[in-house]
Structures are given as structure tokens and as C-alpha cells.
Amino acid sequence: MNYANMKKLRQLIIISLLYVPRLSLAQTDSLLNLIQPDNKTREYVTSAFKSSRVVNNQSLEMIGKGVLDLRILHRFGPLNSGATNLFGLDQASFRLGFDYGITKNLTVGIGRSTYQKELDGLVKWRIVQQVRGYKAFPVSIIWVSGVTANTAPVPAGENAKPISDRTGYYHELIVGRKFSDKFSFQLNPILVHRNRIPAASEDEKNEVFAMGAGLRFKLSKRIAFIADYDYVLSGLDKSIYENPLGIGIDIETGGHVFQLHFSNSAGLNENAFLTHSTNKWSKGEINFGFNLSRVFSIRKHKIK
Amino acid sequence: MRKNLMMIRNILLISALLGVFICQVKGQKVYTKNGKVTFYSKAPLENIDAVNKSATAILFTKTGAIQVSVSIKGFEFEKALMQEHFNENYLESDKYPRAVFSGNVQQNEKINYSNDGMYMVTVKGSLMIHNVSRDIEAQGKIIIVNSIPRLIAEFNVSLEVYNITIPALVANKISKTVKIAVDCNLDNVLK
DSSP: OOHHHHHHHHHHHHHHHHTHHHHGGGOOTTGGGGSOOOTTOEEEOOOSSSSSBSSSSBOSOOOOTTEEEEEEEEEEEEGGGOGGGGGGTTSEEEEEEEEEEEETTEEEEEEEESGGGEEEEEEEEEEEOOEEETTOBSOEEEEEEEEEEEOOOOOTTSOOOOGGGGEEEEEEEEEEEEOSSSEEEEEEEEEEEESSOSSOOSSOOSEEEEEEEEEEEESSSSEEEEEEEEEEEESSOTTTOOOOEEEEEEEEOSSEEEEEEEESOOOOSHHHHHHSOOOOGGGTOOEEEEEEEEEEEOSOOOOO | OHHHHHHHHHHHHHHHHHHHHHHHHHOOEEEEEEEEEEEEEOOSSOOEEEEEEEEEEEEETTTTEEEEEEEGGGOEESSHHHHHHIIIIISOTTTOOEEEEEEEETTGGGOOTTSOEEEEEEEEEEEEETTEEEEEEEEEEEEEETTEEEEEEEEEEETGGGTOOOOGGGTTTSOSEEEEEEEEEOOEEOO
16 A cells, blocks of 8 residues: 555544544433533522521521511520529520511511510611622622610609610621531621710710621531621720620521520620620620521412 | 545445434434423422422433433422522532433334324433432323424432431421422424
8 A cells, every 4th residue: 555545544534533423422421411501590699597697696698588587585694693593594685576578688577675675676688699600799798777776664763765865776787608508607897876875985975886797607407506796896885895706506497496505695686785795705704595586488489 | 446445435424424314314312401390299287399490301312312400409499498498408409409310211212203292101210319319210201292392201209218318306297208290391402
């Protein structure tokens, strides 16, 4: 065979090889791989936290459309109050609240606490939700505004104060991200405004600014470690008041979420736990507490 | 020598062209990205009902090979909480994002995909859910309208088999088997 023929034969073999993929279409191993994947799929990130609260603070989680969340919060007395008070269990501060999800991004809530017989109401609005995939967005951004009113009777001998003097407001921005299946983190700067403060001083202001942070770390499918902390930046006399720190676990049992935790605050709304926490972790003034959340699906989402 | 070469070339070319021709006439790959997969479970306290309208399904009409893939997070529930629990606690969709079926239409050669008609079929293959793969067999039908095959099938799966555990506290609320229904109109042809 001469050289030219060899070359031709080689060309032919190459040409015929080009047809091989065509002929091997009969293979069935990975039919799905033949379909061009949609690169425009977006996935909204959900379940960053088990519950709509971390420990004390609002979490970046929303409760869902048409869902009523009955929340019963307890904070007991300090652990170091001794055996006669059953390490704080004799004294309990309590808040009964209802949150309702009007849409997946808008929740309203009301509550009443035993501490100062406070009534509170809140609006929580998710402005942006974290998205993976096409047009991804790294964080969720949530706005929370609330009002609190002290309805305790005025002690004998004191002048009655108008309700406006017993009212406070708070506004909060939550920026958080579910980093992985297990780990979520958020920052929540918060402003509390109190219409009237007990005794104004250099340090005591109507406005209290704080920077909050919260995290969740899943230990198993149904149990997670949770912690939150608020660093008060201004407006409070730091020689009296402490920064609230809460540490605990979430236990989810299908329908219920139990949050068992230790914290140095007994207050159960943003105004109360940010501006009335006097207990010190370092002295063992730690309050055991639990949040119980039970959700009811009031309105069903049409799926067909 | 030259003659021989020419002959070899011609044979190769003809057989290759013939192969292409046969593939295009006898075997088509038809698919959809909007297949519907629903599941339903009936239990004394609570019925669970969910639908996913973005299943990907592909059928090779020549061999009857069929594959269906569905995103776990794409299932929509009536209750937001159920959807959360489904993803977080039962299917663990962050870890195992898709369920995939891969199998064959039995006695595929009896189906004439180029004419309208309806065939009762049995599909056998393996179904992977929650990273567990199990052999299954489903009864269904293939309806061909204007050369577009539509595949409808229904079957039951046991949660236990797929390592999906139900906590004791809600065990009486949730059925241990769920009925899965698939409805895919394979109206795209792979080029």
C-alpha cells in the first residue's frame, strides 16, 4: 500500500468514527443528560431557622401564608435564687402571643406579657428573600416594627399617666443568610423608642440603639443549637442594664417547636428584653426559659 | 487497491447514513420539562397532598427506555408547614435534592408511536428517593395523540423502604405509604 492510500484510509476511518456518536444514540444510560438543563431555575432559600424567633430576637424566618402561630413564652427567675425558689422556677414571666402570616412575606402579631402587663403588636415584612440559582441573592432582608404598651395599674400615691407615656416602639432590620443546611446567621440592628423614661440622665435616653446577632446550628434533623445577643450601643445606663444573651436549643416535633434556653433577660418583647435586662451571666443570674410555638394552618394554599 | 478502498469508503458511508436514517425514523427521544408528579397519602388525621409541575421526563421510543427526574423542593403543599417538614425532616432536600426514576416500558415493540392510540403498559425500573434506590414496577398507560406520547402512571411507595422515618409522636398522623402519580406529556423532540 502506498503512502497516499494509507492517508486516505486514515481519513476514512476518522470520518467514519465521527458517525459513531450518532450510531450509539441507542444507549440509554443517561438520557436525562441529553436534555439541556434550565439555567434559569431559582430556588428561594427557606428554613434558615426553625422558628420565627431565635431566642429573644425575631429571626429571619417567616411563618408562611395562612399560618397562625400560637406562641407561649416563659422566662423563669434566676438560677441563683436558690432552692427555696426552686432555682427560679417559682417566678415566671409569661407572654401569650399570636402571629399570623398574611402572605409568605408579611406577618402580623399581637401578644400580652405578665411583666408590666404589657400589650404588644408587631408587623414583620420580608423585603427580600435569599435566592440560589439564576439571579441569586445572598441574604434575606426583613423589617420588623412593633409597639408596646404598659397596662399595669398605677401604684397608689402616683399620678395616673396617660397611655402615651407608657408606650414604646421598636424598629428592626434583619439581614441574615442560611450559609448551609446546618448553619444560619443574622445581624439585626434595632432601635427602641420609649415615650417616657423613668429618670433621664446622661446615659438614659428615649432612644436605645442596639446591634443584635443570632445564629442557628443544626445538631440533627429536629434539634438545633441557637444563640442570640444584643449589644446596646447607646441610650441605656450600662452600670444598671446588661446586654441580653440567650443560648439554647430548638426541638421540633412536627407542628410544635420547643425552644429551651438560658438567658439573662426576663422580658418578652423587644422593649422589655433590651431595656430591662439587669441580670448578669457572670453572677449566675441566668433565667431558664422556654418558647413554645404551635402552628395552625388556617388557610390552605391551592395547589391544583 | 484503490478500488478496494473506494468500496470500503462507500460501505462505511452508506452504513453510517443508514444508521442516521434509522435513528431518525425509528427512534425518537421525546421529553418534557413540565411533567406533573403528585403524591397523596391518606391518614386518619391528616391527608397529605402535593404536586410538582416541573418534572423532567425523557423517553426513547425505539427502546422504551424512560427516565424521570424531579426536584424535591419543587413540590407544593396546601400547608406551608407540611412543605417545610417534607423538605427539612423527611426528604432532607438540601442533601438529596432530586428523585430519579430510570427504567423501561415493557413490550415497547408493540407500541406504534407514529399513530394515535392508547396502550396499557407496565414500566419497570429503579426509583431513587432520599438517596436510596429500589426496583419498582408501575402500571400505566401511554396515550399517543398527533405523535406526542403522554405517559400516565401510578404506584405506591413505602416510606420505610426509602429510609424516611416518621417520629413516634406523629406516627398515627402520617400514612406509611404514599401514592405517586406521574403525568408527562412528552411534547418536545430532542434534536
